[in-house]
Amino acid sequence: MSRATFTREEADSRRQDLIDACARKLADGGVAAATVRAICAEAGVSPGLLRHYFAGIDDLVAATYRTVGERVKAALDAAVAQADHRPRARLSAYVVASFRAPIADPALLATWIAFWSLVKANAAIAHLHADIYGGYRAGIEALLAENGVAPGDCRLKAVAIxxxxxxxxxxxxxxxxxxxxxxxxxxxxxxxxxxLG
Amino acid sequence: MSRATFTREEADSRRQDLIDACARKLADGGVAAATVRAICAEAGVSPGLLRHYFAGIDDLVAATYRTVGERVKAALDAAVAQADHRPRARLSAYVVASFRAPIADPALLATWIAFWSLVKANAAIAHLHADIYGGYRAGIEALLAENGVAPGDCRLKAVAIxxxxxxxxxxxxxxxxxxxxxxxxxxxxxxxxxxLG
DNA sequence: CCCCTTGTTTTACGATCGTAAAACAGCAAG
DNA sequence: CTTGCTGTTTTACGATCGTAAAACAAGGGG
Structure with a gap:
């Protein structure tokens, strides 16, 4: 039996393939399904390659969280940029975008839930979570301030939203x-x- | 090395011990930490005993979800029963109870998140989830009706709450x-x- | 006092996990 | 055509997983 052939890809391409495969596995099988072998099979790559691009499975999962988080934030910011310039319309655009493409994707939401379930047990994921949600909340707080919400009320209202x-x-x-x-x-x-009262 | 001694317990006691241990493991380590050996160690019992009371680990996790769900529902119903008899006070009691003891317990909330992460991958958990949340939502819908909310609006408002x-x-x-x-x-x-407008 | 039921522990097995390290193959440079 | 680098696959290892089944012990009924 001869060794399987393969095509050489640019580093960033393979890296992204693995991240996407990880997100897909987390989405439809939860944390339990995101194993090294399953992810690599999903990416069409041999199991050993994972550690050529990541320090280990935990590192890949963290990178996936970071990537998905940035993708969501970019989509939210884009929605605001395309919105009417009035403060209220901008705030609405930011919030409503969460229920429109590309964010309102079943696979993305399922992946997100998997990340939630990792926060308490994994310190790296916890740090990432604080970072991502901090940025998300900061975006809302800025838009609330634009809408005349008192600075002292912004924190709690951003949490509530x-x-x-x-x-x-x-x-x-x-x-x-x-x-x-x-x-x-x-x-x-x-x-x-x-x-907004 | 002699075989360890043990005391014979009533069936329901051991069963409950295992369920509590499972909840505790899910709470502080997530799904990954809820292994047969870890749960049984937490319950102070040998690993083999789990299958004397449950069909397997999945069955124990499901039983834990059911138990925790019933405990939450009982606490919510108790809060309503103790509340002022006016409709609005009863609705408030039901909702606010979620942030008071015994529900607002960090361990219970962490366990709950672990269950969320299992819904999409585990059919039995999914069925249980639909059942538990159906009951929860039905309770809110009934209280909304008491408050004069139109029948056609109850569903969506219960979801929103x-x-x-x-x-x-x-x-x-x-x-x-x-x-x-x-x-x-x-x-x-x-x-x-x-x-409520 | 002994036996019998059954709750409980122990041991064992096959599967799968994450990872390390060696073997190989594609591709650019000489 | 050959050489060297490195992306990629293969193989192997120890640990841990869930479960099955046997061995044992506790306590009550004869």
Whole structure:
């Protein structure tokens, strides 16, 4: 039996393939399915290659969280940039974007839940989580300030908005039959109305 | 080396010990830490005993979800029973109880997140989840109806309330330094105000 | 006092895990 | 055509996983 052939790829391409495969495995099988062998098979690569690009499976999972987090943040920022320039429209755009493509993707949401489940047990993931959510919340706080919310109220209101969005994400992912992304966006909008007084 | 001694316990006691140990392991180590050997060690029992009370590890995890779910539901119902009889007070009691003892327990919330991460991959857990959340939502819908919410609006508003509560739970568990349970309860109350119009 | 039931422990097995290290193959440079 | 670098695969190892089945011990009924 001869050794399998392979094509040489640029480093960043393989790295990204592994990250994407990791996200996919986390999405449809949870943490238990994101094994070295399963991820590499999903990426169409032999198991040994993982440690050529990452320090280990934990490092790959962390890199995946970072990548997915940056992708989400970029999508949110893009939504704000494309929105009407009025403060309220900008805030709405930021929040509602969570329920539109490319963020409202079942696989992405499932991956996100897997990351949540790792925060308490994995220190590196915990640090990453604090970083990602800090940035997310900072974005909301800035938009709240634009809308005339008192500086002392921004922190808690940003938490409250993040909580509703995460909760709706969660239910949209775990029980997608009970409501639609449009209804989720509608509820989020209503929450903004309530918080802006 | 002689065989270790042991004391004979009533079946339900050992069963409950294993369930509690499973919840504890899920809480502080996530799904990865909830192995047969780790759980049995936590329960002070030899590894082989698990299969005397459960069909396997998956069965134990499911039983743990069911038990924890029932405990939460009982606490919520108790809070409503102790509340003022006016409809709005009863609804508030149901929602705010999520941020008071015994529900607002870090270990319980961490366990809950672990269950979320299993829903998509494990059919039995998914069925259980639908059951538990169905009951939870039904409780809110009944209280909303008491408060004069139109039948057609109850479903979506119950989803919205559940989402905010879950989102606040999540952040309270993953980033407990950013806000307090009291602030969470305050936000939930405000959400009720907004939804009741 | 002995036996019988059964809760409990022990031991063993095959599968799979993450990782290390060696063997190989593609491709550019000489 | 050959050489050297390195991306990639293969193989191997020790650890740990869930489970099956046998060995044992505790306590009650004859």
């Amino acid at each position: 993040t909580a509703l969005v995460d909760g709706l994400w969660l239910e949209l992912c775990l029980a997608p039959d009970t409501f639609t992304p449009d209804e989720a966006a509608e509820m989020a909008e209503r929450w903004l109305d309530a918080l | 559940t989402a905010l509560v879950d989102g606040l739970w999540l952040e309270l568990c993953l980033a407990p330094d950013t806000f307090t349970p009291d602030e969470a309860a305050e936000m939930a109350e405000r959400w009720l105000d907004a939804l």
